[in-house]
Each structure stands twice: as C-alpha cells, then as structure tokens.
Amino acid sequence: METEKKLLTPLITDTLELPNRVVMAPMNRRRALNGVPGASAASYFAQRAGAGLIITDNTAVAPNGIGYMGTPGIYNQAQIDGWKRVTDEVHARGGRIFMQLVHAGRIGHYLNNEGQMPLIGPSAVAAEGLIRTAGEIHLPNSEPKEASATDVRRLIEEHIRGAINAIGAGFDGVEIHGAHGFLPEQFLHPHTNRRTDAYGGSIAARSRFLLEIVDGTVAAIGKERTGIRLSPFVKLNDLPDYAEEAETQRYIVSALQEMGILYIHLSDQGPVGKGKIPETYIRDLRRRYDGLVMLAGGYSAESEEAALQAGLADLIAFGRPYIANPDLTERFRLDLPLAAGDPGTYYQGGDGGYTDYPAYDHTFVANTTADCR
Numbered sequence: 604m605e606t607e608k609k610l611l612t613p614l615i616t617d618t619l620e621l622p623n624r625v626v627m628a629p630m631n632r633r634r635a636l637n638g639v640p641g642a643s644a645a646s647y648f649a650q651r652a653g654a655g656l657i658i659t660d661n662t663a664v665a666p667n668g669i670g671y672m673g674t675p676g677i678y679n680q681a682q683i684d685g686w687k688r689v690t691d692e693v694h695a696r697g698g699r700i701f702m703q704l705v706h707a708g709r710i711g712h713y714l715n716n717e718g719q720m721p722l723i724g725p726s727a728v729a730a731e732g733l734i735r736t737a738g739e740i741h742l743p744n745s746e747p748k749e750a751s752a753t754d755v756r757r758l759i760e761e762h763i764r765g766a767i768n769a770i771g772a773g774f775d776g777v778e779i780h781g782a783h784g785f786l787p788e789q790f791l792h793p794h795t796n797r798r799t800d801a802y803g804g805s806i807a808a809r810s811r812f813l814l815e816i817v818d819g820t821v822a823a824i825g826k827e828r829t830g831i832r833l834s835p836f837v838k839l840n841d842l843p844d845y846a847e848e849a850e851t852q853r854y855i856v857s858a859l860q861e862m863g864i865l866y867i868h869l870s871d872q873g874p875v876g877k878g879k880i881p882e883t884y885i886r887d888l889r890r891r892y893d894g895l896v897m898l899a900g901g902y903s904a905e906s907e908e909a910a911l912q913a914g915l916a917d918l919i920a921f922g923r924p925y926i927a928n929p930d931l932t933e934r935f936r937l938d939l940p941l942a943a944g945d946p947g948t949y950y951q952g953g954d955g956g957y958t959d960y961p962a963y964d965h966t967f968v969a970n971t972t973a974d975c976r
Contacts, residue, residue, distance in 0.1 A: 609911040610904075610919060611936055614655065616895070618827035619865065621655035621699065621918075624911065625932045628899045628920035629658040629703040629778065629832070633673030633950045634957060638663065638717070639685040640675045645692040646958045650929035652698030655918065658868075659689075661705035661780050664765035665758070666717030668786065670707025672735055673951065674715075677702065677765045683772045690773030701830065702769040703778040704762055708786030709747035709795065710840050712736050722747035723754060724789050725796040725803065725812070730841045755802055755812065758786065763819040766829075776828035779816055781855075782870050783832075784840025787813040791851060792842050806851050814858050821862055830866040830897075831859065836880055837871060849884070853891070860892045867892060868920065871900030885915050904935055923949075930962040939963050 614621040634641065648657055663669045663676040676682045686702070693700045709724035714736045716722070724747035733741040750758060766777045781787040789795040790812035796803050802811050820829050835852040838844065859867060867888070871880040880900075889896060898910055899920035907919040925931050927944035934941060948956025 608908055608935070610908055611932070614895075614917060619895075623655040623932055624918045625653075625655050625935065626897060626899075626918050626920035627651050627654040627657040627925045627931075628922035629661055629780075630922050630926070631660045631671060631674055631950070632957060633660075633671055634952070635660075635673050635675035635685075637681070638666075638669070638674070638676030638679070639681050640689055641685070642688065643954050643958050644675075644685070645688045648689050648700065649692035649696050649698070650958065650962075651925055651931070652693050652696035653930060653932040654698065654925070655932075657693060657698060657700040658778055658920070659686075659700065659702045661703045661785075662686075662765070662769075664704050664706050665761040667720035667723055668706030668708065668761075669716050670705070670711035670734075670785070671950075672715050672737065674705075674707075676717075677704070677768045677772070678761065683768050686769070686772040686774070694773065699775050701776045701778050702765075702772075702774045703780050703832065704765045704769070705780040706758060706762065706786040708789045710734075710744060710785060712742050713745045714742070721745065723750050723758070724748070724786065725750060725798055728795050728797070730784075732841060749798075752800065759812065759815050759819060762816040763823050766820045766824050770824050770828070776830065776865065777820065777824065778830040778832055778868060779813075779820060781813050781831050782834035782837075782839075784842045787816065788834070788842065791855075793845055793847070794843055806847055806854050810851065810855055810858070813855065817859065817862060817864065821864065826863045827865055829864045830868055830895075831864060832868040832870055834870040834880075835884065852884070853887075856888055856892050860894070864894060866895035866897055866918070868897040868899065871898065882915065889914070904938075926956075927960045929960055934963060937963075 611623045614624050660675055663674050709722055709730050712734045713719050713721050722745045727749045729746040730744040734744050735741055769777050791809050796809050895917045897918040898916040902919050910916050927942040945956045
C-alpha cells in the first residue's frame with residue numbers, strides 16, 4: 604500500500620486543526636475597487652477552500668500603504684464588510700483563512716494611494732523601478748516622506764487595528780507581511796533605514812518597528828492567531844545584501860520565539876528573486892523557534908514532500924499553482940496534472956483568469972479509461 608504523502612496529512616496543534624499541510628500562498632490579484640474585495644473574491648477563495656489554510660492577498664492597513672492598483676484594504680467599514688462575505692463563503696465550505704496585512708511603505712506611487720496620499724518610509728529613499736498607475740501608465744516609484752516619531756507610532760497602530768478589523772471580518776488569524784521589501788523590512792534594512800532615533804541604527808533599533816507590530820497584534824488578537832512572513836536573503840524591491848542580515852534575522856526569530864506566535868512563513872522567491880534562503884538558515888531557525896514553519900517559493904509536488912520529510916517545514920505554501928487549479932489539494936492527492944494559468948490576468952482583469960478556472964474533469968478521466976479497455 605502506497606504511503607500517504609505527508610503534505611496531505613492533517614496538522615493538529617493545541618490551537619489549530621488543518622486537514623492537510625497545503626497552504627494557498629498570499630497573492631495580490633489586484634481586483635479590489637477602492638480597496639473593497641468584490642463579490643467575485645468570495646467565489647475565488649471559496650473555490651480554493653480545500654487548502655489546509657488560505658492566506659489572502661496582501662491587504663493594506665492604511666490608505667497610504669496600498670502600493671499597487673487594485674490592492675484590497677482592511678482600514679474602513681466597507682472593506683471589512685467585503686471581506687466578511689469572503690470569510691463566510693470560505694467557512695461555509697469548511698475552509699480556514701488568514702489575512703495577510705501589508706503596508707507597502709516606499710513601494711508604489713502616490714497616484715495609487717487613497718486621496719493621492721504621499722508614500723511614507725523609515726527614510727526618504729525612493730525605490731528603483733516603475734509602478735503601474737491608472738491608464739496603464741508606468742511611472743517611477745514616488746519618493747517617500749520620512750516617517751516622524753508620530754508617524755511611526757501611527758503606522759504600528761494601523762497594523763494592529765488591521766488585525767483587529769480582520770478578526771472582526773471573520774478571519775481565523777492574520778499574517779504580518781515582514782518580507783519582500785515592504786515597510787517592516789524597510790525598517791530592518793540599513794539601505795532604507797537611515798534613522799538616528801530609537802528605530803534606526805543598531806539591529807535592535809531597526810527591528811523594533813516590526814517587533815512592536817507583532818507584539819501589539821499578539822496582545823490584540825492572541826499569539827495563536829498571529830503569523831509572520833519573512834524573506835531573509837531574498838532581494839526584492841531594490842534591497843541589496845547587507846552585512847548584518849543573518850544576525851538581524853536571528854535576532855528577530857529569537858524575539859518571535861519569546862512571543863510564541865503561531866508560525867513563521869519563509870518566502871523564497873527562487874527565480875524571480877536575487878537571492879535564496881539557505882537550508883542551513885532554515886535548520887538553524889527550526890532549532891531556535893518551536894512554532895510552525897511554512898515554506899513558499901516555487902515548490903513542486905516532489906520538492907515540497909522532500910522538504911516536509913526532511914523536517915524543514917510543517918506547511919508548504921503554493922502561489923501560482925493555485926491560480927489555475929482551485930482544486931490543487933485534490934490534484935496532489937490523485938496525482939492529476941496541473942493546469943497552466945494565464946500570466947496576462949495574474950495581476951489585473953475581472954472574473955476571467957480569476958474565478959473561471961475549473962476543477963479537474965473526473966468524468967472525462969473515467970470515460971477515457973473506459974474507452975481504453
């Protein structure tokens with residue numbers, strides 16, 4: 604008898620029960636209107652409720668942290684109501700869903716922010732590259748305003764309020780986006796954080812912004828409903844290597860262990876990033892952190908099983924495969940082929956390329972098998 608894949612086995616802790624270890628990774632599909640997820644979002648996530656856990660699009664906690672056109676938010680009542688429709692549909696299908704909280708910081712253009720609010724960051728350091736704005740016009744990332752002490756306190760509180768709003772919208776928990784060069788990682792990195800106050804300079808000072816967000820979120824909604832995404836050594840959004848990165852990440856992980864949060868989600872971007880998370884780092888993290896570890900970044904059905912069997916992770920997150928395969932878990936279970944998505948609709952469009960990917964046609968397989976006998 605063939606041994607069941609570990610990926611498809613339940614994960615049960617004192618505070619969490621998942622029917623399998625397949626996670627739908629956070630992907631910003633950029634289809635919100637004024638930050639409000641539409642009716643199609645409820646269908647989209649409900650179609651994928653077979654995942655052990657769903658993590659939403661990165662969702663803005665403030666009107667000046669949107670970053671990209673069509674990004675959903677969680678900072679006003681209309682957005683909360685829109686997300687409540689999503690969680691209701693997912694829970695009706697027996698699914699579990701966390702919201703990923705994001706503030707893009709210096710990434711984006713002020714034209715994409717609500718009320719054309721200026722970008723904000725730890726320091727006034729503009730990111731390289733272009734950003735899409737209305738009318739399919741691509742413009743350079745705007746230069747951010749340097750956050751004042753008052754701004755820093757407000758930004759932390761906006762993340763915490765976003766977590767509270769997410770729970771109010773029916774989410775099972777939240778994931779704080781501390782990766783991919785967005786605001787919390789901008790505070791961590793000396794290239795973007797040139798401050799001389801309590802939030803800049805030393806490793807402890809640069810880590811303070813992220814850790815105060817996590818600490819406040821734990822106090823507000825509970826450690827068992829709090830996860831975090833990190834992307835150590837992966838160079839996205841114009842962040843170069845820096846000498847203290849390994850030490851900085853060890854400092855953060857030690858603090859997260861003390862806080863006792865539910866999970867750490869490591870995002871390795873593989874071919875689209877400029878770096879890779881070393882296996883030695885993951886093994887070191889597992890020795891120092893006893894919560895759940897989730898890995899993401901170009902995993903196949905074979906490589907994810909190897910990572911689980913090797914003890915590198917408890918959960919594996921899949922991004923692009925979930926776009927065109929709403930029944931991804933079932934396809935893994937039955938060793939069915941995966942459908943290919945349309946890259947032209949990954950980050951824009953309506954229902955096409957969003958809710959119109961079908962589940963696998965088992966009737967076709969049955970009929971084909973019968974005809975071949």
